Amino acid sequence: xxxxxxxxxxxxxxxxxxxxxxxxxxxxxxxxxxxxxMHRFFWGKHYRKVWAVPVEARVINLRTAIPGGFxxxxxxxxxxxxxxxxxxxxxxxxxxxxxxxxxxxALPAQFQKGMIANLMKDQxxxxxxxxxYIVPPLAKAAGVYYTNPRLVWLPDDxxxxxxxxxxxxxxxxxxxxxxxxxxxxxxxxxxxxxxxSRKAFTxxxxxxxxxxxxxxxxxxxxxxxxxGDWSRREDQWRWASFPAAxxxxxxxxxxxxxxxFFKFDDGVLTRIISWFKTNYQSFHGKIKLxxxxxxxxxxxxxxxxxxxxxxxxxxxxxxxxxxxxxxxGVIRQALQVWPQQVYNLVGPEFDAKLRQRRxxxxxxxxxxxxxxxxxxxxxxxxxxxxxxxxxQSRWQLRVQVYAMRDSRPDSLLNQRTFDARExxxxxxxxxxxxxxxxxxxxxxxxxxxxxxDGAGQDTIQxxxxxxxxxxxxxxxxxxxxxxxxxxxxxxxxxxxxKPRAEEFDAAGWLLRHRLF
Numbered sequence: 001x002x003x004x005x006x007x008x009x010x011x012x013x014x015x016x017x018x019x020x021x022x023x024x025x026x027x028x029x030x031x032x033x034x035x036x037x038m039h040r041f042f043w044g045k046h047y048r049k050v051w052a053v054p055v056e057a058r059v060i061n062l063r064t065a066i067p068g069g070f071x072x073x074x075x076x077x078x079x080x081x082x083x084x085x086x087x088x089x090x091x092x093x094x095x096x097x098x099x100x101x102x103x104x105x106a107l108p109a110q111f112q113k114g115m116i117a118n119l120m121k122d123q124x125x126x127x128x129x130x131x132x133y134i135v136p137p138l139a140k141a142a143g144v145y146y147t148n149p150r151l152v153w154l155p156d157d158x159x160x161x162x163x164x165x166x167x168x169x170x171x172x173x174x175x176x177x178x179x180x181x182x183x184x185x186x187x188x189x190x191x192x193x194x195x196x197s198r199k200a201f202t203x204x205x206x207x208x209x210x211x212x213x214x215x216x217x218x219x220x221x222x223x224x225x226x227x228g229d230w231s232r233r234e235d236q237w238r239w240a241s242f243p244a245a246x247x248x249x250x251x252x253x254x255x256x257x258x259x260x261f262f263k264f265d266d267g268v269l270t271r272i273i274s275w276f277k278t279n280y281q282s283f284h285g286k287i288k289l290x291x292x293x294x295x296x297x298x299x300x301x302x303x304x305x306x307x308x309x310x311x312x313x314x315x316x317x318x319x320x321x322x323x324x325x326x327x328x329g330v331i332r333q334a335l336q337v338w339p340q341q342v343y344n345l346v347g348p349e350f351d352a353k354l355r356q357r358r359x360x361x362x363x364x365x366x367x368x369x370x371x372x373x374x375x376x377x378x379x380x381x382x383x384x385x386x387x388x389x390x391x392q393s394r395w396q397l398r399v400q401v402y403a404m405r406d407s408r409p410d411s412l413l414n415q416r417t418f419d420a421r422e423x424x425x426x427x428x429x430x431x432x433x434x435x436x437x438x439x440x441x442x443x444x445x446x447x448x449x450x451x452x453d454g455a456g457q458d459t460i461q462x463x464x465x466x467x468x469x470x471x472x473x474x475x476x477x478x479x480x481x482x483x484x485x486x487x488x489x490x491x492x493x494x495x496x497x498k499p500r501a502e503e504f505d506a507a508g509w510l511l512r513h514r515l516f
Contacts, residue, residue: 059153197234308414
């Protein structure tokens with residue numbers, strides 16, 4: 001039963017619009033997740049009590065919530081979350097995201113009913129239904145972009161039109177949709193153009209004019225780990241673009257915090273499952289360093305591409321600054337955003353865990369760097385690049401990537417010195433364009449170097465020899481489409497090969513990012 005009152009719940013501070021409401025309701029997000037002791041023993045306590053407690057939510061009227069109202073335009077969402085996109089009279093976009101989830105849609109049709117479906121639906125209780133609600137003040141303090149979810153109850157509103165049957169009488173998070181012109185949104189950096197991951201990555205690998213603010217992305221990724229948010233695949237991001245010298249720089253906007261504060265391994269059977277599904281990392285007070293790899297598996301293709309030129313010092317500087325910014329006061333204030341009923345259940349627990357995890361950020365950053373540094377992939381673009389490889393010492397290898405200009409000197413795009421004590425392999429991908437791979441000096445075998453020519457007629461040339469051929473560990477993969485290869489065969493292996501799609505050009509490289 002819904003209880004109507006006139007008081008308004010606490011909501012996160014953020015940009016307009018302010019949602020008008022004549023009333024509020026008291027409603028539980030998911031009382032069906034309450035289970036008996038035996039079920040909880042095997043399948044976990046999770047956040048069942050949080051799902052079952054009634055909280056206060058604003059009743060939203062789509063026509064009067066803001067001046068000009070909201071117009072529903074499109075249904076969307078993933079296998080779990082049901083979304084409804086809304087637009088304002090100023091063409092700003094918002095989205096209603098269902099608080100309750102239904103993962104059974106990911107199952108084959110024959111399994112979407114019955115015991116398997118019921119168990120899968122029951123595991124929605126691993127999610128804190130109000131977890132996303134406390135993220136904005138934490139993200140703001142950490143220097144990470146964020147959306148501003150507001151808890152609303154959508155009644156059987158005639159303004160829903162054709163969406164009325166599917167969306168009426170349910171609890172939602174209403175938040176800005178990061179897309180297009182966001183000059184009035186400080187939480188998106190006031191970017192005049194926010195783009196999807198598909199658009200941003202297409203630009204990044206087709207043209208040298210685009211780049212990502214890697215340190216800002218790293219900050220967002222460490223913030224993910226602090227929250228225990230393991231579901232950070234490419235579609236969970238948008239990209240705020242800004243003019244920069246010679247082109248455009250992108251800064252990351254995380255979205256969809258459904259899997260932040262995940263609590264899975266507190267049942268006998270769910271704990272066993274977590275041994276095999278190592279990406280299902282639970283939100284504990286301690287981040288186990290051996291679990292950092294699993295925690296970041298979903299975002300690995302992005303991390304390898306976007307963080308390739310950051311050093312261990314960069315990782316530590318970002319982690320240290322975040323540790324200072326996420327003070328005890330910031331954490332306490334963020335938790336006060338929750339409805340009092342929710343805070344009473346899990347507020348003190350979250351306060352303690354967030355403070356414990358904050359202290360681990362430098363160690364987690366070091367482990368994250370170690371994992372990424374092990375095997376490096378350095379792509380070019382579909383424009384012409386020159387890759388310069390220089391042995392700095394027996395242990396160190398420097399890679400510099402230049403943009404090749406017809407009538408101007410080559411321009412340095414990226415560079416990094418790799419150490420064999422951290423890195424065991426480096427792969428260079430020319431992708432498109434007439435690229436040049438200059439081996440200024442041949443490194444020894446401590447780092448395996450592979451060169452993939454990709455599309456275009458490339459040049460691979462060796463400028464110096466090595467005193468011992470046995471110490472070289474370099475392989476040139478020649479697709480045989482008119483490349484010029486000038487290397488000493490006894491020192492550098494040349495192998496004919498047929499490039500896989502993701503090794504060939506920019507369009508193929510997007511396959512690594514699950515965007516095609």
